[in-house]
Amino acid sequence: xxxxKAKYLKDYLPPAYTITHIDLDFNLAGEQTRxxxxxxxxxxxxxxxxxxxxxDQMKVLSVKLNGEAIDYVQDETSLSIExxxxxxxxxxxxxxxxxxxxxxxxxxxxxxxxxTQCEAEGFRRITYxxxxxxxxxxxxxxxxxxxxxxxxLLSNGxxxxxxxxxxxxxxxxxxxxxxxxxxxxxxVAGDFDLxxxxxxxxxxxxxxxxxFVDKGNLHKSHHAMASLKKSMAWDESRFDLEYDLDIYMxxxxxxxxxxxxxxxxxxxxxxxxxxxxxxxxxxxxxxxIESVVGHExxxxxxxxxxxxxxxxQLSLKEGLTVFRDQEFSSDLxxxxxNRIHAIKVIKNQxxxxxxxxxxxxxxxxxxxxxxxxxxxxxxxxxxxxxxxMHTLLGEARxxxxxxxxxxxxxxxxxxxxxxxxxxxDASGVDLSQFTLWYSQSGTPVVSVAESFDEVKGEYKLxxxxxxxxxxxxxxxxxxxxxxxxxxxxxxxxxxxxxxLDVKSSHQEFVFSDLxxxxxxxxxxxxxxxVKLHFDYSVEQLVHLMRFASSEVARWEASVALISxxxxxxxxxxxxxxxxxxxLRVSDxxxxxxxxxxxxxxxxxxxxxxxxxxxxxxQVNSVDLDALVLARDFVIGExxxxxxxxxxxxxxxxxxxxxxxxxALKNAxxxxxxxxxxxxxxxxxxxxxxxxxxxxxxxALQALNGEESSLRESLMTDYEKRWLETPLVMDxxxxxxxxxxxxxxxxxxxxxxxxxxxxxSNPNRVRSLVGAFAAANLVQFHRLDGKGYGFLTETIIKLNxxxxxxxxxxxxxxxxxxxxxxxxxxxxxxxxxQILALPELSKDLYEKVSKALD
Numbered sequence: 071x072x073x074x075k076a077k078y079l080k081d082y083l084p085p086a087y088t089i090t091h092i093d094l095d096f097n098l099a100g101e102q103t104r105x106x107x108x109x110x111x112x113x114x115x116x117x118x119x120x121x122x123x124x125x126d127q128m129k130v131l132s133v134k135l136n137g138e139a140i141d142y143v144q145d146e147t148s149l150s151i152e153x154x155x156x157x158x159x160x161x162x163x164x165x166x167x168x169x170x171x172x173x174x175x176x177x178x179x180x181x182x183x184x185x186t187q188c189e190a191e192g193f194r195r196i197t198y199x200x201x202x203x204x205x206x207x208x209x210x211x212x213x214x215x216x217x218x219x220x221x222x223l224l225s226n227g228x229x230x231x232x233x234x235x236x237x238x239x240x241x242x243x244x245x246x247x248x249x250x251x252x253x254x255x256x257x258v259a260g261d262f263d264l265x266x267x268x269x270x271x272x273x274x275x276x277x278x279x280x281x282f283v284d285k286g287n288l289h290k291s292h293h294a295m296a297s298l299k300k301s302m303a304w305d306e307s308r309f310d311l312e313y314d315l316d317i318y319m320x321x322x323x324x325x326x327x328x329x330x331x332x333x334x335x336x337x338x339x340x341x342x343x344x345x346x347x348x349x350x351x352x353x354x355x356x357x358x359i360e361s362v363v364g365h366e367x368x369x370x371x372x373x374x375x376x377x378x379x380x381x382x383q384l385s386l387k388e389g390l391t392v393f394r395d396q397e398f399s400s401d402l403x404x405x406x407x408n409r410i411h412a413i414k415v416i417k418n419q420x421x422x423x424x425x426x427x428x429x430x431x432x433x434x435x436x437x438x439x440x441x442x443x444x445x446x447x448x449x450x451x452x453x454x455x456x457x458x459m460h461t462l463l464g465e466a467r468x469x470x471x472x473x474x475x476x477x478x479x480x481x482x483x484x485x486x487x488x489x490x491x492x493x494x495d496a497s498g499v500d501l502s503q504f505t506l507w508y509s510q511s512g513t514p515v516v517s518v519a520e521s522f523d524e525v526k527g528e529y530k531l532x533x534x535x536x537x538x539x540x541x542x543x544x545x546x547x548x549x550x551x552x553x554x555x556x557x558x559x560x561x562x563x564x565x566x567x568x569x570l571d572v573k574s575s576h577q578e579f580v581f582s583d584l585x586x587x588x589x590x591x592x593x594x595x596x597x598x599x600v601k602l603h604f605d606y607s608v609e610q611l612v613h614l615m616r617f618a619s620s621e622v623a624r625w626e627a628s629v630a631l632i633s634x635x636x637x638x639x640x641x642x643x644x645x646x647x648x649x650x651x652x653l654r655v656s657d658x659x660x661x662x663x664x665x666x667x668x669x670x671x672x673x674x675x676x677x678x679x680x681x682x683x684x685x686x687x688q689v690n691s692v693d694l695d696a697l698v699l700a701r702d703f704v705i706g707e708x709x710x711x712x713x714x715x716x717x718x719x720x721x722x723x724x725x726x727x728x729x730x731x732x733a734l735k736n737a738x739x740x741x742x743x744x745x746x747x748x749x750x751x752x753x754x755x756x757x758x759x760x761x762x763x764x765x766x767x768x769a770l771q772a773l774n775g776e777e778s779s780l781r782e783s784l785m786t787d788y789e790k791r792w793l794e795t796p797l798v799m800d801x802x803x804x805x806x807x808x809x810x811x812x813x814x815x816x817x818x819x820x821x822x823x824x825x826x827x828x829x830s831n832p833n834r835v836r837s838l839v840g841a842f843a844a845a846n847l848v849q850f851h852r853l854d855g856k857g858y859g860f861l862t863e864t865i866i867k868l869n870x871x872x873x874x875x876x877x878x879x880x881x882x883x884x885x886x887x888x889x890x891x892x893x894x895x896x897x898x899x900x901x902x903q904i905l906a907l908p909e910l911s912k913d914l915y916e917k918v919s920k921a922l923d
Contacts, residue, residue: 127176183262311371350798436542536575551598614626740772814842815849861879
């Protein structure tokens with residue numbers, strides 16, 4: 071096949087033309103949908119007379135320049151004309167077929183409603199345009215459709231006109247007064263239930279709030295509305311940012327590739343992040359809705375009012391906005407638990423990306439398909455870089471930097487360098503070395519050695535850093551790492567707490583006047599996204615679990631302690647020795663279970679033991695079979711040793727109606743199932759008496775480890791109860807996909823024919839196939855290769871149907887190098903099968919070719 075070309079950051083050039091205003095007229099009529107686009111263009115490069123516009127999969131009906139029909143050249147991805155004018159009007163009329171658009175990019179249909187998704191390059195499927203983020207225009211949009219079928223016609227900005235037409239049709243006209251790039255354009259037309267409210271800004275300006283959901287789901291939209299109002303108030307109080315339009319709309323659609331999209335004033339959401347009531351949504355669902363609603367709202371300033379110059383700068387808006395939504399969740403809830411969740415994403419997913427074929431900096435240097443930029447590196451590591459900046463500057467100077475950033479760049483498309491320059495100028499802190507975090511890929515490895523001079527009372531830490539070579543970069547420089555440290559006395563008192571500036575490959579820090587050797591709490595709160603190597607003893611980790619001032623550090627110590635026990639037993643298996651669990655480990659966990667001073671949600675996090683995939687990310691290569699055996703043994707021994715305490719805590723939490731208590735109760739229940747089948751009665755009783763989805767699902771998850779008649783009975787009951795509720799059935803599909811049963815894969819193959827499953831719906835595909843490949847490692851990595859075959863067949867099917875979803879599913883296959891040679895051979899064969907497809911999408915080609923390179 072023809073090799074697809076990459077685009078490079080170094081090749082960026084400003085646009086030769088820009089578009090200042092665009093009038094869009096949509097006549098929505100199924101496969102005969104027509105779009106008239108009138109654009110006002112200005113030539114910025116006097117030497118350029120050829121205008122090349124981006125476009126994909128459209129029929130051109132006419133092209134006019136200043137009102138006159140003109141000749142044009144059209145190919146698969148562009149339309150070009152001669153335009154030797156300094157300013158001119160260009161009118162292009164296109165015809166679309168939204169119903170045939172299964173990619174869910176551009177204008178498409180979602181359960182009978184018209185919907186758009188234009189980020190990153192979807193607008194070019196609507197009309198020919200300069201579809202790049204540094205072309206900002208004022209949009210005026212007229213939408214016409216059948217009034218009975220599509221009573222709501224929505225777009226960006228403020229509503230300026232509406233009326234009734236002949237033949238049962240009607241129209242609306244919207245205008246967005248703020249210049250924006252094409253990726254922020256949105257249109258929705260459909261028949262929905264509507265929840266309305268109002269928010270009064272700090273300047274006493276009323277803003278109409280609207281949440282549109284599918285008919286019959288109005289009662290599930292209240293939490294999303296409450297989350298929106300909280301977000302607006304928080305952004306005013308924490309970041310001094312006020313909303314700028316007269317209306318803010320959220321529309322929930324079931325067919326959506328992403329979680330949500332921040333289109334100016336009209337946010338299009340996946341139903342997963344809008345719909346919730348206690349009977350059908352878990353506590354995690356409620357938290358996810360609050361977080362995502364906040365994230366998209368916060369984009370109004372960090373992404374919309376100030377946007378990206380080019381897609382290589384994606385972390386400018388996404389990393390910053392993830393940091394902001396994390397802070398929002400932390401200010402409203404448990405800061406420790408929210409931080410733990412963020413750390414898990416980095417350690418379990420982002421570190422894997424850094425060490426794999428798709429390694430890239432948070433500001434990448436090249437890309438073949440822009441959709442492949444939407445990664446945990448750009449988003450979540452990007453947020454960690456912002457968090458490190460916040461750590462180095464402090465809240466006051468960080469906020470001063472944000473203020474200067476908006477003063478300088480409001481209404482502009484800018485770069486990551488513009489952001490760091492504003493932070494540096496406002497704070498007076500030199501960030502020149504720190505900016506390497508934007509351009510250098512990979513995970514730094516920080517090794518720490520300690521020594522104590524009893525005579526001098528001096529405690530020394532020697533800190534060394536080294537970033538391994540990645541597929542995209544061979545030369546690595548020392549990074550500026552904020553290294554949060556606490557020294558804890560033998561009595562459990564804090565002797566010292568400070569943030570060290572680690573800037574060199576080798577640094578020594580000496581702490582004087584200490585009466586005895588302390589226990590160090592290193593890299594507290596995960597103050598930098600690095601891998602920490604320190605030879606902690608069991609005693610030190612137990613001490614940290616009891617006395618570290620940071621709750622996150624206590625959790626990290628527990629993870630290190632249990633992980634160490636598992637890897638010790640992997641070594642025992644290799645040496646053909648008997649496995650065992652150190653009693654000090656179970657005693658430490660017993661102390662956490664019995665603690666009445668720790669928050670229930672934090673205890674639940676400690677008892678949520680590392681998954682197989684999380685453990686794999688701690689090593690360079692793995693004997694998967696030995697790891698699974700060792701992990702099962704350690705968890706079983708821990709649960710057996712602490713059985714009485716777990717059961718006591720489980721029963722105590724059963725009486726408490728609070729999210730943290732439910733999390734702890736379900737963590738205890740899951741561990742109790744590892745002890746004896748007699749505890750199945752607790753799971754059955756919890757399911758049958760559950761008053762909320764958290765408890766229902768918690769009971770099923772506890773029984774999901776192995777086949778049993780009780781599991782089958784309760785799963786059948788759940789299916790009958792929720793068969794007509796897609797989001798709730800997604801949870802059932804995921805349970806089936808992550809079952810510990812030996813027949814799991816065979817069951818999944820049959821479930822692709824289930825009435826609740828559809829390959830055309832990303833939520834269904836992610837719930838069944840995505841969950842299987844990412845979370846059921848034992849069955850996915852079967853030695854007969856059938857797990858790889860199941861994923862491969864799905865990816866081949868999705869290559870034409872929805873290549874963006876296909877490319878996101880393939881991640882477990884491209885990370886084959888950590889496994890044994892037999893499994894590597896099977897996984898590579900699957901990748902070669904995909905690479906040989908005659909019409910392979912750019913999305914998949916980029917990932918597969920890099921993996922096999």
